[in-house]
Amino acid sequence: MVKRDTEISESLQHPRRSLGNRYRSQAEKFLKLRLENHSNLSWAEQNARQSVLYDFTNDENWRTLIKIKVLMKDTEGALAVLGDLFSVLGRESDLVMQLSGQEIIDSCQDLLEAALTEDPLDADQWWNKTKKNEAEIQEFKKRLRSLDISDQRANILYSRRIERLRVAGLEDDFLELSRIILAHRPNNHEAWEQLGMLYERREEFDEAWLCYDQAQTVSPINSSRDRFKERMVSLFQGKGISPWKKPNVSDRSIFLDRLRDLTKIEDEIDHVERVKLGSDEGDFARINDLRQQGKLSEAFFLARRLATEGLEGSKEIVDELLGELDA
Incomplete structure (x- = not known):
């Protein structure tokens, strides 16, 4: 069972440009010293990998890492870097790994450059x-x-x-x-908050709250829901109209079910097997089934709906699923 470390999750999930730059700078320093001592190339490689780990959105970090892999004549390592870049770009990394066993080390920098030119990370x-x-x-x-x-x-x-x-x-x-x-x-709190901001600007306040609620649920250090509630109090105060109230449980459940439907393939939506359809036991059994199938996003939205409805044990499952999604 995966337990969630929120601090570690936040540091790895969102790019930290200053740390990425620092590690890349160290990598470049060791790279210049490689002729004095060959071990400096290994130190350069370690720092370059850290630069990509901390900031995968900076093209220069990837360029430095692949350059070092080429200098080390590490074909498999260079292909692994390309495969990782393809994963970040949402492409099929398996296509790169099909080149394994072939001596294409001299082409690896060109392959990376072509990918970044077509699909800039910034x-x-x-x-x-x-x-x-x-x-x-x-x-x-x-x-x-x-x-x-x-x-x-x-x-x-x-x-x-x-x-x-x-x-x-x-x-x-x-x-x-x-x-x-x-x-x-569903644990991308940055995206939830941006979506909430758009709904708020459109004065679709219920939808905005639902998004901010998700952002703060998946990332406790995100205070967007609390800040939104403060803005709502200020907005309606003194206007002589009924104050805004957060959406009821039914509306929140419908919202989460709609998102869960997006995680399914079309024929699944109509043919989902349920144990005791509509029962709490059936929902919990469905969550376990989804987890075993690796369908963590769908399991998360179902668990969040149960937590919204106040079912005992569901909040713990939500936290476990967030840990699995972070892994």
Whole structure:
């Protein structure tokens, strides 16, 4: 059973640019000293790996790491780096690993460069490249619907990309794609908060609260729900109208069930096997079944609904599932 360490989860889930830069700087320092002592190349490689670990959104960290792998003549290691980059980009990393056993070390830097040119990791660079072409935006939306973005790094990467759509005024696209991203990885508190902000701006306060509630549930250090409640009190105070109240349990359950449906394939929605349909025991059995199948996102939304309804033991299951999603 996986227990969740919130502090570790937060540090690994969201990029820390300063640490990434620091480790890359150290890697470059050891790289320059490699001719004086060959062991410096190993130190460079260790620091370069740390730079990618702490900030996977910086192209330079990946370039430094692959350069070192090439200098070490480590073909398998270089392919592993490319496979990892493909996972972050939501692509099939298995395609890269099919090259295993072939001596293509001299091409690995070019392969990485081609991937980064086509698909920049920095959200602003990606948007500057994409916004000029309406066809590219449509292709991006189509592609996102079919991508596997369960890797938490890919999920964060794409949530930042669709945020650029929202800023550009493509709010309906943002809403649709946000739900897809969160269905893949419901512990992305950054995406929940951005979605809540849009609903709040539209004065759809119930939907906003539901999103902020999710953000704060999956990340206790996120205070967006509490801050929203304070804004609501200020908004309605002194206006002589009924104060806003958070959505009732029924509305919250419907919201979570809709998100859970997004995690299923179409024929599953109509043919889900239930033990004692509608019973609490059946729901808990379904959660266990989903966990065994590796369908953690669907299990999470079902467990959250049960927790919302106050069923005993469900909050503990939610926390366990968050730990499994963070793993």
